[in-house]
Amino acid sequence: MAAAPTIRGGERRLAALLLAPTAILLLIVLVLPTLFAFVYSLLDLRLATVAGFAGLENWQKTVFRPSTVPLLIRTAVFVAGTVLLTVALALPIATWLDRLTRNRSLAMQVVVIVPWVLSTVVASLLFRWTWLESLGIGSWLADVLFSSRITPLLEPASAMVSLILVATWRTLGFAVLLLVAGLKSVDAEIYEAGRVDGASTLQRFWLLTVPLLRTSLTIVVIVLLVSSLNNAEVPLVVTGGGPGDATMTLALQIYQTAFTDLDFGGAAALASAAMVINIFLVLAYTRMSRIGRPDQ
Amino acid sequence: MNRQRQKAFAGRLAAMVGVAIIAVVNLLPVLWGMATSLKPVQEILSPQLKLWGFSATTQHYETVIFGSFGTAFMTSLGYGIAATCVAVILASMTAYALDRLRFRLRQLVFYIIVACVPLSMGAAILVVPTYIYFTALGVSNQWYTLPVIYLALNLPLATWVMKGAIEGVPTELDQAGKIDGLSNMGILVRVIIPLCRPGLFAAGMLVFIGAWSEFLAGSVLVQSPSLRPVQVAIYSYITAFGRAWGPLTAAAILAVVPILVLLFALGRHLVSGLMSGSVKG
Numbered sequence: 001m002a003a004a005p006t007i008r009g010g011e012r013r014l015a016a017l018l019l020a021p022t023a024i025l026l027l028i029v030l031v032l033p034t035l036f037a038f039v040y041s042l043l044d045l046r047l048a049t050v051a052g053f054a055g056l057e058n059w060q061k062t063v064f065r066p067s068t069v070p071l072l073i074r075t076a077v078f079v080a081g082t083v084l085l086t087v088a089l090a091l092p093i094a095t096w097l098d099r100l101t102r103n104r105s106l107a108m109q110v111v112v113i114v115p116w117v118l119s120t121v122v123a124s125l126l127f128r129w130t131w132l133e134s135l136g137i138g139s140w141l142a143d144v145l146f147s148s149r150i151t152p153l154l155e156p157a158s159a160m161v162s163l164i165l166v167a168t169w170r171t172l173g174f175a176v177l178l179l180v181a182g183l184k185s186v187d188a189e190i191y192e193a194g195r196v197d198g199a200s201t202l203q204r205f206w207l208l209t210v211p212l213l214r215t216s217l218t219i220v221v222i223v224l225l226v227s228s229l230n231n232a233e234v235p236l237v238v239t240g241g242g243p244g245d246a247t248m249t250l251a252l253q254i255y256q257t258a259f260t261d262l263d264f265g266g267a268a269a270l271a272s273a274a275m276v277i278n279i280f281l282v283l284a285y286t287r288m289s290r291i292g293r294p295d296q
Numbered sequence: 297m298n299r300q301r302q303k304a305f306a307g308r309l310a311a312m313v314g315v316a317i318i319a320v321v322n323l324l325p326v327l328w329g330m331a332t333s334l335k336p337v338q339e340i341l342s343p344q345l346k347l348w349g350f351s352a353t354t355q356h357y358e359t360v361i362f363g364s365f366g367t368a369f370m371t372s373l374g375y376g377i378a379a380t381c382v383a384v385i386l387a388s389m390t391a392y393a394l395d396r397l398r399f400r401l402r403q404l405v406f407y408i409i410v411a412c413v414p415l416s417m418g419a420a421i422l423v424v425p426t427y428i429y430f431t432a433l434g435v436s437n438q439w440y441t442l443p444v445i446y447l448a449l450n451l452p453l454a455t456w457v458m459k460g461a462i463e464g465v466p467t468e469l470d471q472a473g474k475i476d477g478l479s480n481m482g483i484l485v486r487v488i489i490p491l492c493r494p495g496l497f498a499a500g501m502l503v504f505i506g507a508w509s510e511f512l513a514g515s516v517l518v519q520s521p522s523l524r525p526v527q528v529a530i531y532s533y534i535t536a537f538g539r540a541w542g543p544l545t546a547a548a549i550l551a552v553v554p555i556l557v558l559l560f561a562l563g564r565h566l567v568s569g570l571m572s573g574s575v576k577g
Contacts, residue, residue: 011397014480018393019405022386022451029426029448030412036425048431096314108315110563114322117555117566119509121527122548125534126325129332129541137328140345173322177567223414232420233511237531251420258424259516268428271421278418286411 037275040268048264062257062266063273074160075229075250081164082228083221086175089168090220094179095209109180113173123170124237128153132162132238156246159239163247167234171227175220182216183209215288222285226278250274326552333357333546340541356546360533364521365547368529373554375525376507379446383454383503384496386447391458392484396470406459412452419449419512427516437518442525445517446507453506454499457569461495462488497562498569505555505566526551 044054062068093112097105115123131138134151142150152158190212194204210217232251235241241248241256254274258267327347332340334352360366393399394406426445430436465488473483489496514525530551533544559566 011480012399015393015397015399015402018389018397022390022409022455023405025386025444025448025451026409026412029445030415030422030452032429033422033425034415036429037421040425040428045428048428050432093314093318096311100311106564106567108318109567110559111315111319111322113563113567114326114556114559117505117509117559118326118552119511119527119555121509121511121531122552123325125530125544125548126329129545130325130328135341135343135541137324137345140343169321223417226414226417230418230420237534254424255420255512258427264424264428267424271424274421275418278415278421282411282414285414286407289410 034275034279037268037271040265041272043265043268045265045268047262054265058265058269062263062270070245071248071250071253074246074248077160078163078167078235078247078249079225079228081160082167082171083224085164085168086172086224087217087221089172090175090179091210091213091217092205093172094176094183095205097176097180098183105180109173109177112176115170115172116174118170120170120231120233121237124166124234127166127169128162128238131165153239154243156243159243159247163235163238166238167228167231170234171224175224178220178223179213179216182213186212218288219285222281222288226281226285229274229277229281326549326556329545330549332541333549335542337542356542357550359543360547360550363543364524364532365526365529365543365550367522368524368526369550371523372508372526375443375446376504378443379450379507380500380504382443383447383451384458384500386451387454387458387499388462388484388489388492388496390451390455391462392488394455395459395462396467396484397480409452409455413456416449416452419510423512423516426513430517437520437523439523441517442510442514442523443507445513446510447503449510449513450503450506454503457499457502458492458495461492461499464495465491494565494568497565501558501562501566502569504558508551508555 041058042054042056043050044052044057056064097108097112100108118126128136130136132152133139134149139149139151142148152162186209190208191204194208199207230251231249232255235247235249235252236255239247241252250270251274254267254270257263257270261267331347331350333356334354335346335350336353336355339346339350361369390409394402394409427436430441435441469487469491470483473487478486509527510525511527511531515528515531518524530544530547533540533547
């Protein structure tokens, strides 16, 4: 170790050089805004310029107020609905793909991921036009089957369900891929042993697949929590938050408080509150990804 | 024997039904959007369901291509290509340092980069403070504003994918390179990178798709029409035209085509890259 101090020093300098651009970029675009959200929430902002110190005024205006309770409940319904539905559908699909031959599985994975590579704006738009508008295929189907056209975006409950369906449609393929990756690392012999011991398909699924996938499942759940909690595009494009406030979620509220109401201080306070949840999820994510252990 | 064959047949049938359902659910909205984008206005508003057999028109495509969407399409192409090229280079450098070089705080640096993967998904939250301080510094609404943001938002994931790829290259090859007189950078460029091509494809695609798809930052951090990205141009058809589904679907389909071409050409790399990185919603 001590034999080659110059090489060590050179390596260290090279590492610093190689890491510097990435470090600077992440600092500017991710780390500083995270810290500044809290700072700005305590300042008096006139449009986007600082006019003085505001104390907790912004927080009282947008966070500590009665309407925050229904806002959080709606957000929780959207997030929980999306995460649960996505996982419930992704698990059986992933298990099925895992049993296909390699080439078929790969082809299916490409088809499965399609809605995820469409942008959120485009995916929301196309889904809305196809399934949720009165001139779309969904409405036509309802007309054929029950002889009545549907307009799900006009009722609060069905609008929220629509939102969950759109978000699930977009993220499902992604969840499937992560679970397929997780299944690959599970030893096939365990299933064989399960089969030999006479476990039914359903038993093998619940008693072997699910427990063995615990780490992958947790990561999928965390990522889905973060992405749906921070999803402002789906409500923006599909419902615009309506009817009334029925589908106004936290992310959309932050975006509109800042860029529609132009209340940047209030938006920063709401953003800080949301940031606390995000940071908690980020920590859970890094812990689950098991990168704490030294490689080599 | 017969029963077994019946069972195998049932299995295959179930698989085919599964494939059909997934394909229809995932592709139908794209096809329906495509049909709508080719219909004249009266046919769009007709309650009759027609996926084909309508009198096709290119009027909506003309509207959007020669309108603000056409400009935004080219702008986003520029943003995407710039962000992708720089991200792939920086991600390779960072991943190499994290995998092959020994230095203090290496674990911590990697930990921070991994933490940035989910953090970068919080655009709705990050965009508020970013807007305020970029405006204060006078760096919003510049030609470099969005490419820099897109680069940084996608860099953590690209780095993670590249780290996985570089890990897969045996260190014996580094030693061989060293014996041949290559420097550390020489080893990275001449030995490691050529062996990481699938990882590079995957990282590059993820960055390009991320940059191409971003909406929130793009909608507020630039105001000049010439700097507006493609997703914002699509969204602007919702508000500007009310229910003008013709131009809206034409714009959406045009925005989706490059991505779908990329997916069906290089999808395998994307899929394997996503799995190795294991990752982002």
